Amino acid sequence: xxxxxxxxxxxxxxxxxxxxxxxxxxxxxxxxxxxxxxxxxxxxxxxxxxxxxxxxxxxxxxxxxxxxxxxxxxxxxxxxxxxxxxxxxxxxxxxxxxxxxxxxxxxxxxxxxxxxxxxxxxxxxxxxxxxxxxxxxxxxxxxxxxxxxxxxxxxxxxxxxxxxxxxxxxxxxxxxxxxxxxxxxxxxxxxxxxxxxxxxxxxxxxxxxxxxxxxxxxxxxxxxxxxxxxxxxxxxxxxxxxxxxxxxxxxxxxxxxxxxxxxxxxxxxxxxxxxxxxxxxxxxxxxxxxxxxxxxxxxxxxxxxxxxxxxxxxxxxxxxxxxxxxxxxxxxxxxxxxxxxxxxxxxxxxxxxxxxxxxxxxxxxxxxxxxxxxxxxxxxxxxxxxxxxxxxxxxxxxxxxxxxxxxxxxxxxxxxxxxxxxxx
Ligand code: ATP
Ligand code: MG
Numbered sequence: 001x002x003x004x005x006x007x008x009x010x011x012x013x014x015x016x017x018x019x020x021x022x023x024x025x026x027x028x029x030x031x032x033x034x035x036x037x038x039x040x041x042x043x044x045x046x047x048x049x050x051x052x053x054x055x056x057x058x059x060x061x062x063x064x065x066x067x068x069x070x071x072x073x074x075x076x077x078x079x080x081x082x083x084x085x086x087x088x089x090x091x092x093x094x095x096x097x098x099x100x101x102x103x104x105x106x107x108x109x110x111x112x113x114x115x116x117x118x119x120x121x122x123x124x125x126x127x128x129x130x131x132x133x134x135x136x137x138x139x140x141x142x143x144x145x146x147x148x149x150x151x152x153x154x155x156x157x158x159x160x161x162x163x164x165x166x167x168x169x170x171x172x173x174x175x176x177x178x179x180x181x182x183x184x185x186x187x188x189x190x191x192x193x194x195x196x197x198x199x200x201x202x203x204x205x206x207x208x209x210x211x212x213x214x215x216x217x218x219x220x221x222x223x224x225x226x227x228x229x230x231x232x233x234x235x236x237x238x239x240x241x242x243x244x245x246x247x248x249x250x251x252x253x254x255x256x257x258x259x260x261x262x263x264x265x266x267x268x269x270x271x272x273x274x275x276x277x278x279x280x281x282x283x284x285x286x287x288x289x290x291x292x293x294x295x296x297x298x299x300x301x302x303x304x305x306x307x308x309x310x311x312x313x314x315x316x317x318x319x320x321x322x323x324x325x326x327x328x329x330x331x332x333x334x335x336x337x338x339x340x341x342x343x344x345x346x347x348x349x350x351x352x353x354x355x356x357x358x359x360x361x362x363x364x365x366x367x368x369x370x371x372x373x374x375x376x377x378x379x380x381x382x383x384x385x386x387x388x389x390x391x392x393x394x395x396x397x398x399x400x401x402x403x404x405x406x407x408x409x410x411x412x413x414x415x416x417x418x419x420x421x422x423x424x
Contacts, residue, residue: 008113008121010308018324019311024106026152027126027305031104034145036128039103041085043110047075053084053293055260057201064111078110081259083286083302084293086129091295100132106307118277118309127283127304131290134299136234139265139285140241142303146269146281147247154319155271155310159280161248162268164255165235166203167227169263169288175226176202182220189216206256214254222253234264257282261289265301273316274309281305326379328360329421331401333371335387342386346396346411354418375401382421384414 005011012020031038047067054060066078079085082105095101106126113119128145130138143161150156166172180202183190190198191210198205206217227235242249249267257266266284274280283303291297314320330350334343343361350359360378362371368385375383385397396414399406409417 008115010120019314019320022320022324023307023310027149030145030149036102036104039086039089039105041089043079043108044076045079045085047077049084049088050077050080053261053289057197057204058258058260060111064113066110066112080111081109081304082107082125082127083129087289087293090131091290091293096131096290096295096298102130104128118274118312120308124307125304126307127302129300129302131298131300134287136237137241139238139301142301143242143267144245144247146303153314155313155317158273158313158317159269159271160250162252162255162270163249164252164266165227165231165264166223166256166262166266167231167264171226171228171231172203175223178221186216203256206254207258217254224253231264238265257284261286263287271313274312277309280309280313328378328380329358330382330384331375331378331380332361332384333368333375335368339386339391342391350418353415357418
């Protein structure tokens with residue numbers, strides 16, 4: 001019997017890995033240009049960490065976590081998101097003592113959901129967390145950074161920024177009373193999940209995916225009307241900064257996000273192009289979380305993007321550059337065993353002179369025709385061939401593989417040509 005991968009946990013095969021690398025490299029370059037540094041935390045954490053940070057009455061903690069007892073009898077959980085672990089690490093290692101932190105991460109997350117397009121049991125997030133800065137300009141800069149990322153990836157036209165403020169704990173407490181009054185009066189129209197939440201976590205109902213509940217909520221009181229003066233000023237500062245930065249947004253008063261730790265700013269980037277798994281990135285402010293997890297009260301703001309969903313969107317829009325979808329730039333072939341040594345020498349020279357050039361040598365002989373087939377499959381733009389006569393003359397056959405005339409060049413001529421190839 002052949003053993004297969006676990007349901008909902010995919011292999012990323014070489015053919016797809018280029019798109020992933022394109023996203024990761026673009027994100028990392030942008031993160032570094034904003035002065036962020038990386039943090040890496042374990043895939044497994046104490047179960048209590050997630051129960052306390054994400055909230056007991058959330059989809060994630062109620063039904064989606066991979067929780068198990070290890071051999072010592074400790075309850076452990078595969079991380080369903082990375083923020084909790086980052087906050088734990090920051091507290092544990094004193095990263096928040098009299099200093100601010102701007103951190104980025106990437107890695108797997110695990111949720112036991114029904115697998116479908118854009119929704120998996122192992123998936124990957126790339127995210128950012130900033131600590132110690134309460135100013136709305138930090139929220140704005142992070143959102144601007146995501147906007148820049150979509151632009152550079154070529155997907156900006158297909159996504160929309162949804163923005164909301166869910167206010168301070170005080171505002172939410174007042175709003176909660178008004179929302180409960182509204183919903184209790186319409187109790188017979190609520191779905192089963194929402195009825196349960198009505199008692200334990202009524203704001204979560206705003207996040208409901210049930211259509212009739214969503215319709216009911218159109219007339220519900222709006223959280224925006226319950227914000228404190230300071231909440232309002234924070235939100236106004238954020239929207240002003242986004243407007244200054246030319247970042248278009250839509251205010252969505254129903255946006256609350258699926259985790260309990262958020263307060264004030266919440267945002268999501270959504271697309272119509274991926275069906276119901278349309279949220280590619282979500283984030284917000286979590287000023288209470290560090291304190292809640294036992295650290296000294298420290299403001300925080302961050303976001304996470306779903307790598308699989310961004311990759312799906314990039315594929316749908318066909319924006320992945322060729323260089324991330326091919327193996328080689330040049331492919332070296334020889335017609336005779338006697339030419340092998342010169343081929344290897346030339347490859348060595350090219351790799352040394354042009355470190356970014358992708359140089360593949362044909363190994364294993366065969367007809368020139370079959371070698372050219374392999375060259376084509378590698379995606380190379382140029383084939384370099386050394387045969388009997390080139391061996392004697394010291395020259396190289398330069399064969400454009402995507403249209404253009406074949407030429408015979410000296411080694412010097414070839415090196416010149418290669419420096420131009422990389423500028424293309
Ligand atoms: P959804 O509403 O689609 O379930 P979420 O609100 O649970 O998303 P977050 O907890 O905000 O998601 O996680 C951040 C991002 O991670 C999401 O915007 C999404 O792109 C991605 N994501 C979340 N769950 C999954 C999953 N099961 N498979 C793939 N990507 C996911
Ligand atoms: Mg979810």
